[in-house]
Amino acid sequence: MPILLFGSRHLELLTGDKTTTIRKLWKKPLNIGDRLHCYWNLVSKEREKLFEAEVTGVEIIKFGEILKNEDLILDEGFEDASELEVEFRKLYPDHTQEESLFQVIKFRRLPRKEWEGRKIDEKAMITKRADILFDLGKYKDSVMCYTSALRFDPQDVYLLNRKGDNLSRLGLFQEAVQSYDDALKLDPNNEYIWNNRAIALLNYNQPEEALKSNDEACRINPDNVLALYWRGIILEILGRLEEALDRYDRVLELDPSDPEAWNARGNILSQMERTEEAIESYDRALELCLDETPDASTWNRKGNALLELGRLEEAxxxxxxxxxxxxxxxxxxxxxxxxxxxxxxxxxxxxxxxxxxxxxxxxxxxxxxxxxxxxxx
CATH class of the missing domain: 1.25.40.10 (Tetratricopeptide repeat domain)
Known part of the structure; x- marks a missing residue:
């Protein structure tokens, strides 16, 4: 039962775009028709089965020839020959001479029903990988994984929403709105997706449309603090300062400990030249920051508040x-x-x-x- 181990650079495995790999020539070479069991990070605590595959072709090639084959290098996920050489010398320290033999393995991913070994929930595995990449800020890779997971269930609202979140962070706001729209067709009363759609439209410089989308979120749940906060931002951008201030005040009625809302309220009051009230809001935001166990971001936020107040040495x-x-x-x-x-x-x-x-x-x-x-x- 040949086993192939893959690192996280090979996300194309999830989309089905990667169908070749390069490995040191084994004592028992592979043959067409052999079954492969493919895993992520087999020697780590996070090892996960990817899929089973069938070998469709094997070519024996010298290491020196690999370094000259640009297409093969790119297919293996490297930018150039030097990057591949560095990695292969780590993996095969005693097997990277000019004449060292490698096998280029071509394979076909098998449907889950044809697997011989343990069957896994491929959708769950890919979704987990996507969530990890999203949390790491690797949005391009993450959206690739969410798209791949949707192949198993195109009507998964969670996946459609998360795909929209990824696309927004990549600046692809039209595509993000489409993904949110697909999710809302399935779950039209999801206030959070309506609000996410509003944020994407706002970033796409369509504040009037963003407000309409936010209207839906607030209609479904008038006390959704997140939707109310973003409503304040949208109204502020539209120049409707009194209404924005009213929304921030409502947020603070529901959650008086929200430093972002206090800071936003201070910004509105500053624009309205109500300086004393603005300073009070900034001070309240600062007090709430001081109540937290400071991390780097909190210290930075405190500095920003102090800078707003003109307390420069403290900032x-x-x-x-x-x-x-x-x-x-x-x-x-x-x-x-x-x-x-x-x-x-x-x-x-x-x-x-x-x-x-x-x-x-x-x-x-x-x-x-x-x-x-x-x-x-």
């Missing part, structure tokens, strides 16, 4: 605490740099923006602000 302390916990976060560094700029400490700010750009060269805010510092030196 600097918060950003420095955040960076102790997450020293390579270019966003935290940028926030710290802005605070130094507010204090007219342009040389220090410039050095901080330079660090942020070293970490993330695509941080345009840091680049622009660094140029502004140069003009003020």
């Amino acid at each position: 600097i302390n918060c950003y420095e605490e955040a960076l102790k916990l997450d020293k390579d976060n270019d966003v935290f560094l940028s926030n710290l740099g802005v605070t130094y700029m507010e204090l007219s400490r342009f040389q220090e700010a410039m050095e901080i923006f330079r660090k942020a750009l070293a970490i993330n060269p695509h941080n345009e805010d840091a680049r622009i602000l660094m140029d502004e510092c140069l003009e003020n030196l």
Whole structure:
């Protein structure tokens, strides 16, 4: 019973797009018609069976020839020959000479009913993988997995909603809305999916349509705090500040401990030039942050609130605490740099923006602000 082990780079296995793999030549070579049992990470605690397959072709090839075969390298999930060579030298330290023999195995995935070994719930396995990738922020890979899981059940509302969430995070808002629409055809009274649809439309610069979608969420459950919060954001973008303020107030009636709502309320009051009330809201948001056990994100949020209040030295302390916990976060560094700029400490700010750009060269805010510092030196 030949076993093939695969790492997480091979997500195309889930979609059925990957049908070849390269392995060191075994003492007993494979033959066409042999049965393969394919697993994720067999030697780890997370090992999972993927599927069973039938060998449809075997080609014996020298390692030197593999390094010259661009198509084969790409099919195996590597960007170029050097990346493949590094990985194979780790896997086969004594078997990567120019003349070392490998087998290129072609296979056909078998339907579950034809498996010889333990049958698994393929949909559940792929969904679990998708959820993990989503939580890791690997949205492109995650949406691939959710799409693959939907092949087993195209009417799974959870999968359609999560696929929409992935597409939104990839900036594919039209496709996200379509996925939410597919979910809502099956579950038209799901307030959370209506609200997710509203967020996608808002990000797609369609605030009026977003409000209509949010209307449905609030109609189904007028006390859904998340939907009410996003209603406030949509109304704020539409310039309907009094209505937005009313929605944030309603959120805080239902959950007085929501720091994001207090902060949003402060922002609205600032726009309405009700400064004293805004400061009270910002202070309340800050108090709630202080009640938490601070992690890097919390320290950053405290710094933002203090920056809003003009309490700049305190904001600097918060950003420095955040960076102790997450020293390579270019966003935290940028926030710290802005605070130094507010204090007219342009040389220090410039050095901080330079660090942020070293970490993330695509941080345009840091680049622009660094140029502004140069003009003020």
